[in-house]
Amino acid sequence: MAIQWKKSVCPYCGIGCGLMVGIEEGKVVNIHGMKEHPVNCGESCTLVHNFAPLFTDRDRLTQPMIRRNGTLLPVTWDDAIMYVAHEFHRIIREYGPGAIAFYGGAAAFNEEYYLINKLMKGYIGTNHVECTSRLCMASTAMGFISTFGADAPPTCYADIEEADLFLIAGMNMAVSLPVIFNRVCAARKAKGARTIVIDPRKTETTAIADVHLQIRPGTDVALNNALAYILLEEGFVHEEEVAHYTTGLDDLKLILKEYSPSRVARITGCTQEQIFKAAHLIGHAKAMLTFWLQGYNQSTQAVFKNNTLHNLSLLTGNFCRPGAGPLSIAGESNSLGSRWMGVQSHLLPGMRFVTNPVHRQEIADFWGIPAEKIQSTPGRSIIDIIKGLHTGEVRALWVMSSNPAASLPYTQWVTEGLEKAEFLVVQDILHPTETTVLADVILAGAQWSEKTVTLVSSERRIELAEKILEPPGMAKPDYEIICLIAGAMGFSKEFSYTSGEEVFEELKEITRGRICDMNGVSYERLRNTIGPQLPCPKTDHPGTARLFSDIRFPRPDGRAALLARDYRKLAETADDDYPFILITGRLASQFNTGTRTRRIKKLTDIEPNNFVEIHSADAQRLGIIEGDEVEMASRRGSIRCIVHIKDHVLESNVYMNLCCGNSPLSEDDKQVNFVCNTVYDAHSKQPELKCCAVKITKVASI
Numbered sequence: 001m002a003i004q005w006k007k008s009v010c011p012y013c014g015i016g017c018g019l020m021v022g023i024e025e026g027k028v029v030n031i032h033g034m035k036e037h038p039v040n041c042g043e044s045c046t047l048v049h050n051f052a053p054l055f056t057d058r059d060r061l062t063q064p065m066i067r068r069n070g071t072l073l074p075v076t077w078d079d080a081i082m083y084v085a086h087e088f089h090r091i092i093r094e095y096g097p098g099a100i101a102f103y104g105g106a107a108a109f110n111e112e113y114y115l116i117n118k119l120m121k122g123y124i125g126t127n128h129v130e131c132t133s134r135l136c137m138a139s140t141a142m143g144f145i146s147t148f149g150a151d152a153p154p155t156c157y158a159d160i161e162e163a164d165l166f167l168i169a170g171m172n173m174a175v176s177l178p179v180i181f182n183r184v185c186a187a188r189k190a191k192g193a194r195t196i197v198i199d200p201r202k203t204e205t206t207a208i209a210d211v212h213l214q215i216r217p218g219t220d221v222a223l224n225n226a227l228a229y230i231l232l233e234e235g236f237v238h239e240e241e242v243a244h245y246t247t248g249l250d251d252l253k254l255i256l257k258e259y260s261p262s263r264v265a266r267i268t269g270c271t272q273e274q275i276f277k278a279a280h281l282i283g284h285a286k287a288m289l290t291f292w293l294q295g296y297n298q299s300t301q302a303v304f305k306n307n308t309l310h311n312l313s314l315l316t317g318n319f320c321r322p323g324a325g326p327l328s329i330a331g332e333s334n335s336l337g338s339r340w341m342g343v344q345s346h347l348l349p350g351m352r353f354v355t356n357p358v359h360r361q362e363i364a365d366f367w368g369i370p371a372e373k374i375q376s377t378p379g380r381s382i383i384d385i386i387k388g389l390h391t392g393e394v395r396a397l398w399v400m401s402s403n404p405a406a407s408l409p410y411t412q413w414v415t416e417g418l419e420k421a422e423f424l425v426v427q428d429i430l431h432p433t434e435t436t437v438l439a440d441v442i443l444a445g446a447q448w449s450e451k452t453v454t455l456v457s458s459e460r461r462i463e464l465a466e467k468i469l470e471p472p473g474m475a476k477p478d479y480e481i482i483c484l485i486a487g488a489m490g491f492s493k494e495f496s497y498t499s500g501e502e503v504f505e506e507l508k509e510i511t512r513g514r515i516c517d518m519n520g521v522s523y524e525r526l527r528n529t530i531g532p533q534l535p536c537p538k539t540d541h542p543g544t545a546r547l548f549s550d551i552r553f554p555r556p557d558g559r560a561a562l563l564a565r566d567y568r569k570l571a572e573t574a575d576d577d578y579p580f581i582l583i584t585g586r587l588a589s590q591f592n593t594g595t596r597t598r599r600i601k602k603l604t605d606i607e608p609n610n611f612v613e614i615h616s617a618d619a620q621r622l623g624i625i626e627g628d629e630v631e632m633a634s635r636r637g638s639i640r641c642i643v644h645i646k647d648h649v650l651e652s653n654v655y656m657n658l659c660c661g662n663s664p665l666s667e668d669d670k671q672v673n674f675v676c677n678t679v680y681d682a683h684s685k686q687p688e689l690k691c692c693a694v695k696i697t698k699v700a701s702i
C-alpha cells in the first residue's frame with residue numbers, strides 16, 4: 001500500500017513548521033517538513049523525525065485511572081468523570097471555588113484552552129488558571145504590554161531575509177529553534193547580514209556571531225543600557241523623530257548617565273571595545289531584528305531585559321518596517337494561542353484582563369453568566385498555586401499537558417505540594433511521568449494527530465493540526481474530556497459541543513475586532529491552504545504579516561514607551577558557600593522535561609546521561625576530570641551528575657540542561673530543578689529558572 005501524506009503543523013517548538021505526515025496501513029511511518037510551507041520550506045528537525053514511535057509507545061495511556069488504596073487502577077470514563085466532578089463539587093462546597101486550580105502546558109491547543117477558561121473562570125468561578133507560558137513567555141508578554149501596549153508580536157519570519165543585523169540575546173537558536181537558525185544563517189550568507197549574540201556561554205549560536213558579548217549571567221539590563229548610552233552619545237539617535245512615536249526619552253537619558261561603557265564593562269565582564277563594537281553595529285544597521293528567549297525571560301529582571309532591548313529598537317528607528325523590530329519566537333507550539341485564549345491567572349480570552357470591568361462584562365455576556373461570576377482579581381501564579389497547596393488554601397489541582405513535578409523549580413517542594421493536594425487530577429498522554437505518578441486520577445488524552453485542533457505559532461500564524469489516526473484504546477481529545485467534566489458538574493447545556501470545530505466557531509467570535517481576530521478563519525480554510533497570520537478578520541482577508549506599520553501603538557497616546565530600567569543583581573549570587581552560578585538550558589535531542597523524547601531510544605542514545613559542564617580551570621581547582629561523578633548542591637537540594645569539562649562557560653559558571661529527568665524514567669539521574677529557585681520577576685511572575693548559586697563536590701572518579 002502506498003504511503004498517504006497528510007498536511008499538519010509541528011506540536012513541539014513555537015516556530016510552527018508545516019509538516020507532512022505519512023501513513024501506511026493505519027500507522028504513521030514518516031514525518032517531514034512541508035516543501036510548500038513558507039515557514040520552513042521543507043525543513044524540520046530531529047525531534048519531528050523521531051516522533052512516530054510515540055503513537056504506539058507502550059506507556060501511552062489508553063484509559064483513565066483512579067488511585068484506590070494507594071494504587072492507580074484502570075477504570076471506565078464514567079467512573080473517572082463522576083469521581084472528578086464529585087471531588088470538585090465537594091471541595092467547592094467545603095472551601096469555595098478559590099480552592100480549585102488548573103495548570104496546563106503551552107503545547108495544548110486553542111479549543112482546549114478556551115473551554116478550560118470558560119469552565120474555570122466562567123462557571124466554577126476561580127481565576128487560578130495557569131499554564132507553562134508562565135515559565136516561558138510571561139515576561140515577553142509583559143515586556144510587550146509595557147513597551148507598546150499589547151501582547152502582540154509585531155514582526156514575522158519573512159523579516160529575517162530583510163534584515164542586515166541580527167541581535168540574538170539569551171537564546172540558543174541553533175539548538176532550540178533550528179529552522180529559524182538556518183534561515184538566519186542563509187540570510188547572513190546571501191546578504192552579509194551581521195550578528196551580535198549576547199550569552200554567558202559559547203554556544204552553537206555564538207559560533208555565527210560577529211560580536212559575542214559573553215556577559216556574566218543576569219547583567220543584560222546594564223549591557224542594554226550601555227548600548228543605548230553609546231547610541232545617544234554618538235549621535236545615532238534622531239531624537240526629534242524618536243519623540244514623535246515614543247514617550248520617556250528624557251527619563252531614559254537621565255538614568256543612562258549611570259551606565260557608562262566603563263562601568264558596564266566591569267559589571268558584565270565584557271571589554272569596552274566589544275560593547276562599542278556592538279553599539280556601532282546597531283547604530284549603522286539599516287534594519288535590525290532582535291531575538292531573545294529564556295536567557296531573558298527566566299530571570300528576576302526579565303521584563304526589564306525585554307524593555308531595555310525594545311528601547312534599542314525604538315531609539316534607532318528599527319520598528320514597524322520590513323526587517324526591523326522585535327521577533328519574538330516562543331518555546332512551545334501554541335504559546336501565543338494559549339496567551340490569546342487567556343490561560344494565565346490575570347487574563348481572559350481575546351487579549352482581555354480579569355481586572356478590567358468592561359472585559360469581564362463582555363466575556364460574561366458572551367458566556368451568558370452574570371459578570372460577578374468572574375473574579376475581578378488575578379488568580380495565583382503557578383508558584384503561588386504550589387504555595388497554596390502547602391498552606392491548604394488550594395485543595396485541588398487539575399494538570400493537563402504539563403509535567404510540573406519536573407519543570408517547576410525546587411522539585412522536592414513542588415512534589416510535596418502536589419502530594420499535599422487533597423485531589424490531584426493529571427491529564428496526559430503518557431504514564432508514568434514525574435507528575436502522573438502522584439495523581440489521584442489520571443485522564444487519558446489523545447495527542448497531536450489523534451484530534452483536530454488549531455494553534456497559533458510565533459508569527460501569529462493560525463494552523464490546523466488534523467486528526468490523522470485514532471487515539472489508542474479509550475483515550476479522548478482533551479476538549480472532549482473537559483466537556484465531560486463540565487457536563488458532570490451540571491453544565492452540560494453550556495458544554496454540549498460535539499467537535500473541536502464547534503468550539504472554534506464559538507471562540508473566534510470573542511476575538512472579533514482585536515489583534516488576535518480569527519473571524520476570517522474556518523477549519524475548511526485551514527484545511528485547504530496555509531494558515532493566515534492574525535489578525536485575519538474576514539474570509540477574503542489574506543492575513544497580516546506585520547503590526548503597527550503606521551507607527552501607532554495600542555497605548556492611550558499611540559506612542560511606544562521608552563522605559564528607564566535599572567540593573568539589579570541575580571536573586572542568588574555566588575558566595576563562599578555556593579561559589580558557582582548554575583545556568584540551565586536545552587538539548588537538541590530532547591524536548592523540555594523529556595517525557596516524550598526520553599522514550600525514544602534514537603534520541604536518548606545521543607545524550608544518555610545528565611551532565612554538568614564545568615570550565616577547565618575550575619575542574620583543575622576541584623581535582624575533577626572529564627567523566628567524574630559530582631554532587632551539585634544549592635540552598636534547596638542536590639543532584640548527582642557526570643562532568644563534561646568544556647570552556648564554553650565562564651569560570652565560576654556551570655551549565656546543565658533540563659531535559660534529563662529523574663524517576664521513574666531514569667532512577668539515579670535527578671533533574672536540574674531539584675536545585676533551581678522559585679523566586680520570580682515581580683512584573684511577570686516568571687521564575688528565575690535560568691540561574692542560581694550552587695557548589696560542586698566530587699563524588700567518584702570514572
Ligand SMILES: Nc1nc2c(c(=O)[nH]1)N[C@H]1C(S)=C(S)[C@@H](COP(=O)(O)OP(=O)(O)OC[C@H]3O[C@@H](n4cnc5c(=O)[nH]c(N)nc54)[C@H](O)[C@@H]3O)O[C@H]1N2
Binds near residue numbers: 170294296330
Ligand atoms: N531541541 C529542543 N528545542 C526546544 C526545546 C527543547 O527542550 N529542546 N524547548 C522549547 C522551549 S519550551 C523553549 S522556551 C525554547 C527555549 O529556547 P532558548 O531560550 O534558546 O534555550 P535555553 O537553552 O533555555 O536558553 C537560551 C540561552 O540563554 C542563556 N542565558 C542564561 N542566562 C542568561 C543571561 O542572564 N543573559 C543572557 N543573555 N543569556 C543567558 C543560556 O546560556 C542559553 O544558551 O526552546 C524550544 N525548543
Ligand SMILES: Nc1nc2c(c(=O)[nH]1)N[C@H]1C(S)=C(S)[C@@H](COP(=O)(O)OP(=O)(O)OC[C@H]3O[C@@H](n4cnc5c(=O)[nH]c(N)nc54)[C@H](O)[C@@H]3O)O[C@H]1N2
Binds near residue numbers: 132428585673
Ligand atoms: N530549570 C529550568 N526549568 C525549566 C526551564 C528551564 O529552562 N530551566 N524551561 C521552562 C520552560 S520554557 C517550559 S516551556 C517548561 C516546560 O514544562 P512542561 O510543559 O511541564 O514540559 P513538557 O516536558 O513539555 O511536558 C508536557 C507534558 O504534556 C504531555 N502531553 C503532550 N501532548 C499532550 C496532549 O495532547 N494532551 C495531554 N493531555 N498531554 C499531552 C506530555 O506527555 C508531557 O508530560 O519547563 C520550564 N522549566
Ligand code: SF4
Binds near residue numbers: 010013014016017179
Ligand atoms: S524546528 Fe520546531 S517547529 Fe520545526 S520541526 Fe523542529 S520542533 Fe517542530
Ligand SMILES: [Mo]
Binds near residue numbers: 135136331332
Ligand atoms: Mo518554553
